[in-house]
Ligand SMILES: O=P(O)(O)OC[C@H]1O[C@H](OP(=O)(O)OP(=O)(O)O)[C@H](O)[C@@H]1O
């Protein structure tokens with residue numbers, strides 16, 4: 001499949017001590033081919049539970065092309081957790097850490113009782129997913145499913161143990177000797 005094929009040849013750069021892979025789905029770089037985006041979104045739809053879901057939720061930035069495409073196929077609206085504060089009534093701030101960054105994420109647009117599916121391009125340390133889940137719980141949402149395209153490291157296991165939610169992923173990778181390896 002295209003996702004696996006393109007991952008195997010993608011470049012790696014260092015961000016501090018973190019070996020960061022650069023791929024169209026996780027970075028929009030160097031170019032996003034519609035064929036790849038369609039394959040990834042179709043695979044998400046196949047494994048995801050979108051029945052009776054009110055909103056799809058992602059974190060800025062690289063979940064955005066995924067949820068946009070998903071929304072067009074499923075007719076479900078989406079909410080983006082932004083790195084910028086809007087100061088709207090009821091806005092929920094949470095702290096996000098990744099393997100190479102720290103910051104705030106802000107949730108707007110979720111009502112108590114909303115049934116949601118969380119989508120992200122990558123789960124690595126799990127720091128982002130912990131923040132997204134915390135914000136949605138504070139908003140009173142019911143999390144129906146969680147799907148990340150690319151899994152690396154221990155984040156999935158850590159988040160599952162900490163929160164009790166199951167996380168589905170399309171592909172599991174590792175970065176070894178400057179290369180992506182499909183596990
Ligand atoms: O499991 P973690 O270690 O938290 O890593 C995963 C997160 O890292 C990336 O987000 P980032 O905040 O770098 O934003 P981006 O989408 O703009 O790359 C990615 O989109 C995930 O949200």
Ligand code: HPA
Pocket residue numbers: 019020021022023026027098099122123124
């Ligand atoms: O290595 C990575 N590459 C792209 N996005 C990411 N998000 C977390 N880790 C990574």
